[in-house]
Amino acid sequence: MNKKSRDKSKFPLRMTRQRRVILDELRKVTSHPTADEIYNMVRRRLPGISLGTVYRNLEILSDSGMIQKLESCGSARRYDGNVKMHYHVRCVRCGRVDDLPLSTLPALESAVRKGCGYEILGYRLEFMGVCPKCRKLPKTTKERQDKNGTKR
Amino acid sequence: MNKKSRDKSKFPLRMTRQRRVILDELRKVTSHPTADEIYNMVRRRLPGISLGTVYRNLEILSDSGMIQKLESCGSARRYDGNVKMHYHVRCVRCGRVDDLPLSTLPALESAVRKGCGYEILGYRLEFMGVCPKCRKLPKTTKERQDKNGTKR
DNA sequence: TTTGGTGCAAATTCTTTGCATCTCT
DNA sequence: AGAGATGCAAAGAATTTGCACCAAA
Numbered sequence: 001m002n003k004k005s006r007d008k009s010k011f012p013l014r015m016t017r018q019r020r021v022i023l024d025e026l027r028k029v030t031s032h033p034t035a036d037e038i039y040n041m042v043r044r045r046l047p048g049i050s051l052g053t054v055y056r057n058l059e060i061l062s063d064s065g066m067i068q069k070l071e072s073c074g075s076a077r078r079y080d081g082n083v084k085m086h087y088h089v090r091c092v093r094c095g096r097v098d099d100l101p102l103s104t105l106p107a108l109e110s111a112v113r114k115g116c117g118y119e120i121l122g123y124r125l126e127f128m129g130v131c132p133k134c135r136k137l138p139k140t141t142k143e144r145q146d147k148n149g150t151k152r
Numbered sequence: 153m154n155k156k157s158r159d160k161s162k163f164p165l166r167m168t169r170q171r172r173v174i175l176d177e178l179r180k181v182t183s184h185p186t187a188d189e190i191y192n193m194v195r196r197r198l199p200g201i202s203l204g205t206v207y208r209n210l211e212i213l214s215d216s217g218m219i220q221k222l223e224s225c226g227s228a229r230r231y232d233g234n235v236k237m238h239y240h241v242r243c244v245r246c247g248r249v250d251d252l253p254l255s256t257l258p259a260l261e262s263a264v265r266k267g268c269g270y271e272i273l274g275y276r277l278e279f280m281g282v283c284p285k286c287r288k289l290p291k292t293t294k295e296r297q298d299k300n301g302t303k304r
Numbered sequence: 305t306t307t308g309g310t311g312c313a314a315a316t317t318c319t320t321t322g323c324a325t326c327t328c329t
Numbered sequence: 330a331g332a333g334a335t336g337c338a339a340a341g342a343a344t345t346t347g348c349a350c351c352a353a354a
Contacts, residue, residue: 014353016309035344050311055344057309076343089270102264109279112254118241118281125277127261129270166328168334187319202336207319209334228318 013064019057021045026067027081032088032097034076070097071124091131100127165216173197174209178219179233184240184249186228222249223276243283252279 013019025041026033033041039054058079062069068080070088078097080088087100105125113120165171177193178185185193191206210231214221220232222240230249232240239252257277265272 014308016353018310048311050313052312052345053310056346059345087264089264089268089272091270092273098268098270100264100268105260108257108277112239112241112252112279116241116250116252116281117284118243118250118279119287120241120279120281121244122281123277123279125260125275127264127270127272127275129268129272129274132269135271166333168328170335200336202338204320204337205335208321211320212334 013060018042018046018049018053019061021049022054022057023061023066023081026079029081030099032070032078032080034078036076038079070126087125087127089127089129089131091134092128093130093134093137096131098131165212165218170194170198170201170205171209171213173201174206175213175218175233178213178231181233182251184222184230184232186230188228190231222278239277239279241279241281241283243286244280245282245286245289248283250283 021042022038025045026038029041031037035055035058036051038058039049039051042049042054058067058069061067062079065083068083070078070080075095082099085104087102087104088097089100090097108123108125109120112118112123173194174190177197178190181193183189187207187210188203190210191201191203194201194206210219210221213219214231217235220235222230222232227247234251237256239254239256240249241252242249260275260277261272264275
């Protein structure tokens with residue numbers, strides 16, 4: 001099956017136990033976890049699940065619109081159980097991602113549509129900054145904990 | 153040397169031949185190439201250069217503000233020799249990235265600064281769509297040529 | 305039953321690094 | 330001279346995939 005052409009209307013989305021738990025765990029948190037973090041969350045309920053299955057399901061779930069993939073920057077991709085349109089801030093030091101209480105900007109897409117030859121499908125707007133916790137830490141320490149952050 | 157702390161004012165940026173050619177090649181094009189594409193461009197002039205050196209220099213050049221790293225989505229990172237603030241459209245089928253003739257939106261950052269606890273450093277705005285060339289192709293073909301596109 | 309899903313492990317892809325050697329300034 | 334840079338190859342990290350078996354619908 002071609003991953004890119006998967007479509008929520010055509011594929012019935014069989015609700016296996018693993019898929020249900022992944023979706024459930026992701027919806028329980030607001031922390032925009034990585035695949036690996038989700039793997040560890042899910043493993044507490046389904047010890048036998050494999051990382052590959054987590055990846056496959058995250059792909060399927062986001063293709064079908066049930067979750068959101070956050071692809072911007074950062075080493076590991078992050079996932080969001082909240083599919084309503086909203087924006088994020090990403091900490092450039094520790095990599096954490098938070099939701100932003102900012103109303104959506106309707107004018108953005110239409111401003112682009114004209115003239116660029118592309119068929120515009122959407123846009124991605126993400127803010128970068130330093131999260132409250134990292135602002136308190138001395139700079140050297142902050143740089144150390146990078147790891148899952150802005151790298152790659 | 154800590155990569156994150158590299159700073160244009162403190163590091164003199166020794167202009168080696170490889171560094172100069174990489175910068176030069178990147179400035180010659182508007183195609184936002186990947187590290188690997190840049191490697192191949194540069195190799196025509198410096199056959200002995202290694203991919204590692206290309207990566208190291210792209211990192212250094214972007215840290216020093218001489219080029220721009222485009223991290224949003226897509227499999228491989230892309231680089232831009234144009235450091236003036238501007239926006240991009242990325243084709244969701246073939247992965248190509250084009251510049252957008254859109255004036256910058258000054259209100260964006262200030263709209264976020266209040267209340268989120270983060271120290272806002274900037275934002276990333278990227279549009280997604282289907283490029284002119286891909287719009288002409290039949291869908292199945294389009295999906296095929298994905299590869300460097302939205303994946304990963 | 306059948307078609308998609310799963311676990312496992314191996315494979316990929318992109319990127320980073322250690323090290324001995326070179327080269328700008 | 331000496332701090333940085335390079336080439337090479339090996340290591341890493343994140344993600345994908347082939348395959349034989351399993352399980353929802």
